[in-house]
Amino acid sequence: MTVRVIIEEVGRPGLSAERVRQVAGAHPAVLAHLRTTEVHRLIVGAAAALGHDPDGRAPFRASVFDPVSNRGVELRGTVDRPEQAQVLPSSYRPNPRPQELRAAAAILRADGRFPAGDDVLIYQPMPPLADLDNPDGTTTRRPTLGVYDPSGAVRHRIVAVDVAAGSVDWSPAGVSVAMHPGDCESHLPEGVESLRDRGGPNQVRLRVFDGDTELWNMIVVRPRASAPSGPGDGSGVELRQVRYRGRIVLRQAHVPILNVQYEEDGVTFRDWQNQETRFSATGSDPVGWGWRICTQPPRTILERPDNDAGNFQGVAFHYADGELRIVSELAAGWYRYVSEWRLADDGVIRPRFGFAGVRNPRTCMRHRHHVYWRFDFDVEGAANDVIEQFDDTGSVIPEPVPIVQEVMRKRRHPARFWRITDGAGGRGYQIHPGEHDNTADPYGVGDLWFLRHHPAELYDGNPGADNRAMLNRFVNGESLSGVNVVVWYAGHFRHDQNAPEPHQGHVVGPDLVPVT
Template identity: 85%
Template sequence: MTARVIIEAVARAGLSAERVRQVAGAHPAVLAHLRSTDAATLLLGAATALGHDPDEGARFRANVFDPLSNRGVELRGTLDRPEEAQVLPSAYRPNPRPEELRAAAAILRADERFPAGDDVLIYQPMPPLADRENPDGTTTRRPTLGLYSPSGESRHRIVAVDVAAGSVDWSPAGVSVVAHPDDCESHLPTPVESLRDRGGPDHVRLRVVDGDTELWNMIVVRPRASAPQDPGDGSGVELREVRYRGRLVLRQAHVPILNVQYEEDGVTYRDWQYEETRFSATGSDPVGWGWRICAQPPRTILERPDNDAGNFQGVAFHHADGELRIVSEVAAGWYRYASEWRLTDGGTIKPRFGFAGVRNPRTCMRHRHHVYWRFDFDVEGSANDVIEQFNDTGSAASEAVPIVQEVARKRRAPARFWQVTDKTSGRGYRIRPGEHDNTTDPYGVADLWFLRHRPSELYDGNVGDNNQAMLNRFVNGESVSGTNVVVWYAGHFRHDQNEPDTHQGHIVGPDLIPVP
């Protein structure tokens, strides 16, 4: 008998984007700092409540950004009295939103230098912004756009658009596609004009029931609402309050950091994971658009024919052969990523991340993807976990070595796997590295971090030029014995067009195996 997959929409504690706009528009300190007189022009998102079990008095943090002045502020307050929020200047600059990209595309198409032809396509490239520094110290916000003109002299070009001034910089400083004789990847990019959100809830409660037994119960968050954002770049499909057979095992599991590093010229990018893009999924939508229970396996860009399209956008579920797949596809510039979780009926959790791209000369260059999962373990509760590293002894039995203090580690001999268990019951999860997860290079920093839980440590705060994961800043010598434990786990994938990897779909990820 196949287990039943049940989903229902749920609300999460926090302030809606519209409520944040109302608070910001009525707060004199916000508009004074942003130099704005029109709250309708501000860029902002929902403010999720902070803490494990937020109530109406919980604290929240929200970023408010004015694209005209290119300035931002952070609001810090409580849900029950948001109008009393503290206002702090913020250096965070959000990536362009779909409506901003569409406005920029309209300006670009109206420019007299826009290439002729019906086959010209405007897409979102990397980097997402090419802001200009002015002589007076201010900066002008300028979203970038990629031009694909297959019949033109140069097939790809990246420009910067000043939306406020209605002007186009056709050669923005520090931004280039890189001269390369060929495009790589067969899929055409999605035009920015088609980046439409069709609605649907942000969160659902997922239950997997076998007969009278509930195997899994959790909150699933779709990429567009995943944490952290503003500041932060989303985290793909996010899991919260994960219970197996009634027992809490993970408070939160997601991918807050995703980096790309090019070997030939040293260029790096911090990729976002909130932009849902289309893939193929057939089934029913019991809670509305964006959530689909499938009778057949969903197909992302890794499995489907040569196009960057599909009939669905959001999160798809498919259960077969004792395993549930939770699947979404996200876009970041010319990259496409498969964000996936596989949950077995026996309790194993398989985080998976797949790498693909659309037509662009950049993808022809040798580069490395670095994906960083964050697992907030709450085995039997939140305050009594212990960590062990199991080393190879040359025999069938591994040597268990306790980890008692915050530390970063690499996947190298003699380590074979790691384990997080409850100090009293002994139950928990073993972290067994995936076959293709590789080990870090200097840019990737490390492979695992074992940390004491801190609510503020969702976002590493790197807004610099190299985009490197700054997780070592969280390692400060705190005890992780008998505490609330967080594990960051990194997978590393090298893409070389001339020496393609033979394993299917460019997929990485560990197995989290239950310890009875």
């Protein structure tokens, strides 16, 4: 039989960004807290309806941010009556949007200190912001930009730009961290002015047929629209309502948390996963820009030789040898990530996450990446889940140990794998750790979390100065017996430019194996 891959545009319940802006602009409490009347300046995003099967009365949360006053609020309400939403002060600060970066780049190029030369490049560095604390207690929002001057005495500089005032700080406090004297990575970054979002749907319905048999049916959300958002900064390629051979297996699967820590000076970053960047993909776009069914394997930064460009930006699909790959490439400062799902004909799901970077002096320093998947298993429905750990006890058939209360676990002996099944039918999935997934150091916190499902527990709040995953705040002793369970799974990757081999393959991720 010939396998067919079909994608179709599909809507998502919730509020559009335009509707959120309208609600915010008409809400006196929003404008009073933000101290603004310039509604067009507000940074807003779409607000998806929350819950397993949201309808027109579902709750929503929306972030509204004013870049001039550098203040934000969160709206909490229901989709059918957004004008009655509760308004709460919010400490969430969204990362600079593309138009904000382009405006900052124009100010930077007009600065008299900007180096001459056609080969000078402006790129997005880390951290994304270098806000300025003012004597009166307020703060000024300042996006950061990297300046790469290949012929200059200093090849890399990080500056902060006050877009509202049109000024540039060439030595911003808090970002002049230790920098390696050389350049690392062979890929020259794309400039902030060159990347453009060409539109296209935010999500599609994916169906995979083997002849007349439907193997897979699910919603695929592209990174720019992935949850969590406002608060939160995306989760790469997000899967929703995943069905295999007609049966629901996952309600939601994505990567809400991605962290990095440098070993030499302890600098940490929380990386965003809603910024799509270019990679190479050949094929057709049946629903418009941003969704491509490929005729040959897509090539991300992990497979391309020496550039950070490509002919495509979005989500690519490629089927070969009994497996469908769903692939996108993400940018977060000088980091490049590959967000990927591999769906096999036999029902095995292989989440994968790849790590790379573009030319800069920072990644020469040893650092560790920590990626946290969130799996909302709904085999045979939301409730009645059973969780078991299988230990290596020396027996031919390992004995399961039930997990009956919320807990964090490490991938250490004797644990071999974990199983989540429906209590009535026995169907489910085993979680087998990947070869290169490693185990958590103190900054990585843990390897697995077994939690009772709560719709709001998509975002850990990104609290504190070190950005570490705060998933333990969700562990509060709730029972896991016969309820709806969510599993968080972490992979850990050490990047040492001075010892590239063995390099853990640059890709981590578990295998989810069906239990029938």
